[in-house]
Amino acid sequence: MPEELVRLEQRLLRRNEDAAAELRRRFRAAGILTVNLMSSPGAGKTTVLERTLASIAPEPAAVVVGDLATENDARRLRRHSPWVRQVTTGTVCHLEAAMVAAVLEGWDLERLHYLFIENVGNLVCPASFDLGEAVRVVLFAVTEGEDKPEKYPPIVHRADLVVLTKCDLLPYLGFDLERFRASVHSVNPAVPILPLSARTGDGLGAWLAWLRSRRAALAVPSS
Amino acid sequence: MHELSLALALVETLEERLRDRSGARVTAVHLRIGPLAGVVESALRAAFEVAAAGTLADGAHLAIERTSIVVRCRACGQERRIDGPGADESDGFVAHLIHLPPTCASCGSSAPAVIGGDELELVAAEVVDA
Numbered sequence: 383m384p385e386e387l388v389r390l391e392q393r394l395l396r397r398n399e400d401a402a403a404e405l406r407r408r409f410r411a412a413g414i415l416t417v418n419l420m421s422s423p424g425a426g427k428t429t430v431l432e433r434t435l436a437s438i439a440p441e442p443a444a445v446v447v448g449d450l451a452t453e454n455d456a457r458r459l460r461r462h463s464p465w466v467r468q469v470t471t472g473t474v475c476h477l478e479a480a481m482v483a484a485v486l487e488g489w490d491l492e493r494l495h496y497l498f499i500e501n502v503g504n505l506v507c508p509a510s511f512d513l514g515e516a517v518r519v520v521l522f523a524v525t526e527g528e529d530k531p532e533k534y535p536p537i538v539h540r541a542d543l544v545v546l547t548k549c550d551l552l553p554y555l556g557f558d559l560e561r562f563r564a565s566v567h568s569v570n571p572a573v574p575i576l577p578l579s580a581r582t583g584d585g586l587g588a589w590l591a592w593l594r595s596r597r598a599a600l601a602v603p604s605s
Numbered sequence: 606m607h608e609l610s611l612a613l614a615l616v617e618t619l620e621e622r623l624r625d626r627s628g629a630r631v632t633a634v635h636l637r638i639g640p641l642a643g644v645v646e647s648a649l650r651a652a653f654e655v656a657a658a659g660t661l662a663d664g665a666h667l668a669i670e671r672t673s674i675v676v677r678c679r680a681c682g683q684e685r686r687i688d689g690p691g692a693d694e695s696d697g698f699v700a701h702l703i704h705l706p707p708t709c710a711s712c713g714s715s716a717p718a719v720i721g722g723d724e725l726e727l728v729a730a731e732v733v734d735a
């Protein structure tokens with residue numbers, strides 16, 4: 383029986399990419415800055431978001447938070463914003479664009495300035511799934527050690543910002559900030575690094591300024 | 606875990622693209638994968654075996670072409686390939702440390718842009734008609 387080579391030339395995650403492109407179009411049209419936050423479990427995503435929502439008010443900001451199970455994070459965030467929705471992914475270890483699209487149902491995006499998407503705590507596969515975000519933020523906690531960025535290159539190489547969290551713990555850890563910077567820049571030479579502590583609030587101003595500047599840049603036609 | 610999602614997407618795509626060739630069997634699948642796609646080859650092969658069972662691609666061989674990372678200098682446009690873990694079976698990409706050059710080798714300007722290396726593509730399928 384003859385074997386035939388059929389050319390297919392298709393990106394494997396095209397379905398997700400199509401859904402993400404549609405989301406990106408909607409976010410753009412509504413003038414929302416959508417931020418995809420990714421980190422290992424417990425690096426401090428929800429805590430940073432709690433502080434962010436509290437500080438960014440009265441600007442309207444929404445959060446979509448993904449976890450394998452529980453509504454715990456959504457419950458924490460609802461104290462700070464009426465627009466908080468949890469996606470429980472079951473066994474899926476990352477968020478996909480279709481999950482985000484489904485959970486946005488019924489929200490008037492035109493009313494929002496920011497949409498934060500807290501991805502499932504995982505430094506591996508969220509890197510491959512575009513959610514239609516304008517910017518990707520990867521968080522590392524000082525407790526994870528200086529070399530994590532170079533151990534997870536795919537997620538770091540596409541990041542628009544790297545946030546170093548729990549910096550209030552620096553005095554106890556002997557964490558080498560320069561070593562961390564070198565690790566990040568070995569994978570993504572141009573990415574800015576922002577150290578902060580959601581506990582003390584140090585660095586929060588710079589984080590908010592970065593968000594505002596990225597939102598302002600949305601209005602300008604992108605190159 | 607991630608590889609299982611990919612394997613399922615792969616089987617779905619094959620079913621979709623070969624829908625009009627009823628009864629056809631896929632004997633081999635050609636993929637192109639970059640080092641920045643974060644795919645562990647052995648995990649993908651194992652997941653594909655499971656995902657393809659009972660489908661048109663049951664037992665199909667995965668032929669994986671590994672690409673390199675390509676960076677381009679933002680100042681002078683010079684492009685450079687950085688070889689990833691290669692096509693050897695050692696894979697376990699995450700354990701390999703990839704160091705991108707912080708400066709351009711030809712003009713010395715900093716921060717080259719990554720323009721290739723995250724490919725995750727279905728290239729072709731070898732198909733036998735019923």
Ligand SMILES: Nc1nc2c(ncn2[C@@H]2O[C@H](COP(=O)(O)OP(=O)(O)OP(=O)(O)O)[C@@H](O)[C@H]2O)c(=O)[nH]1
Nearest residue numbers: 422423424425426427428429503548549579580581
């Ligand atoms: N010392 C200190 N602890 C922090 C800081 N931020 C978060 N934590 C603690 O770290 C733990 C995890 O924080 P979360 O904000 O829940 O982390 P997360 O990344 O949202 O976790 P998952 O959603 O489960 O992946 C909690 O016990 C927080 O109180 C910080 O800036 N300093």
Ligand SMILES: [Mg+2]
Nearest residue numbers: 427428455500
């Ligand atoms: Mg959380």
Ligand SMILES: [Zn+2]
Nearest residue numbers: 475476507607
């Ligand atoms: Zn996953």
Ligand SMILES: [Zn+2]
Nearest residue numbers: 678681709712
């Ligand atoms: Zn150059």
